[in-house]
Amino acid sequence: MVDVSIVIVNWNGGSELLRTLEAVRAAAVDRPCEIVLVDNASTDGSADAVPRRFGDVRVIRNPVNIGFGAANNVAFSIARGRYVLLLNPDALIDRPALDHLMAFMDTHPQVGACGPRITEADGRSLSLWCARRDPHPLDVLFEYAYLYRLLPRHRPFARHVMGDWNHGDDRPVDALSGACMLVRREAIDQVGGFDEQFFMYGEDLDWCRRMRQAGWLVWFVAAASVRHAGARSTQQAGDHGARWAVESHLRYFRKWGTPLDLLKVRLALSLGCALRSLAWLVALPLRPRAWRYALRRSAGYLRYTLLAWTA
Numbered sequence: 001m002v003d004v005s006i007v008i009v010n011w012n013g014g015s016e017l018l019r020t021l022e023a024v025r026a027a028a029v030d031r032p033c034e035i036v037l038v039d040n041a042s043t044d045g046s047a048d049a050v051p052r053r054f055g056d057v058r059v060i061r062n063p064v065n066i067g068f069g070a071a072n073n074v075a076f077s078i079a080r081g082r083y084v085l086l087l088n089p090d091a092l093i094d095r096p097a098l099d100h101l102m103a104f105m106d107t108h109p110q111v112g113a114c115g116p117r118i119t120e121a122d123g124r125s126l127s128l129w130c131a132r133r134d135p136h137p138l139d140v141l142f143e144y145a146y147l148y149r150l151l152p153r154h155r156p157f158a159r160h161v162m163g164d165w166n167h168g169d170d171r172p173v174d175a176l177s178g179a180c181m182l183v184r185r186e187a188i189d190q191v192g193g194f195d196e197q198f199f200m201y202g203e204d205l206d207w208c209r210r211m212r213q214a215g216w217l218v219w220f221v222a223a224a225s226v227r228h229a230g231a232r233s234t235q236q237a238g239d240h241g242a243r244w245a246v247e248s249h250l251r252y253f254r255k256w257g258t259p260l261d262l263l264k265v266r267l268a269l270s271l272g273c274a275l276r277s278l279a280w281l282v283a284l285p286l287r288p289r290a291w292r293y294a295l296r297r298s299a300g301y302l303r304y305t306l307l308a309w310t311a
Helices: 014-027 044-053 068-076 095-106 136-144 183-193 204-211 232-256 259-286 288-311
Strands: 004-010 034-039 058-062 083-087 111-119 179-185 217-228
Touching: 004 068, 014 034, 014 044, 014 095, 014 204, 034 044, 034 068, 044 058, 044 259, 058 068, 058 083, 068 204, 083 095, 083 183, 095 111, 095 179, 095 217, 111 183, 136 259, 179 183, 179 259, 183 204, 204 217, 204 232, 232 259, 259 288
Parallel strands: 004 034, 004 083, 034 058, 111 217
Antiparallel strands: 083 179, 111 179
């Protein structure tokens, strides 16, 4: 029987994808596992290099980019493991981290999903998104106004990303990051895969909430640590990523909130995007060599103030 199915969704992952696969192979050595790579129409040749170097990896190629959640669902439909590990193509997991996650799931049968500490590329700075509380409309405003970064330890401003907690102990949480999450097969069979209406962003919040609604627990495992090397897909998404984020916030609150919550989040998004547009304008004199980029970002966020009311 396959112990764990390791699922990686790739979109122009470059050389980081190959480093991730090397790390996965070392982490899972001597453990019955399978690796499934779903490629979302990459154009950088990253998926082409995989069969030559990793003949044991099953590669599924989508003719178009169908989104993060939908691509994972393709892999779920063929995964044979009793656990499924979601891993970003720029996330580096080692054997101790995988062992800690697997051991935790083996000894906590009521847990549907668990996740590790996720650090930034330097290996030390904690990613603020590895464990979260269910969002409130104010959290969206604080995110877009960057208050959660300016005051990361103050609960009113960093409540959603749990900035008031040092992430030093195991505990149940509302949601984990899709960048690295170990999920029980029975939980997937019960609640289904990702909601494919979320193209990118927010699908992990929704999925974890559905698991909890079905009676499963979601836990953060402090002893396991994974380095998120570069958020490459997010960086490539650029202006498209900002649009996907706005749409995902609206979709989440339309699904889980009241009509008043949806109105509040529309206000939060429009104000937050207006603030970001203004910030990019203010940055123009500070970026003389990149003024076109700053102007484009400012104009983009100005458009998203309208999208907050039309999407």
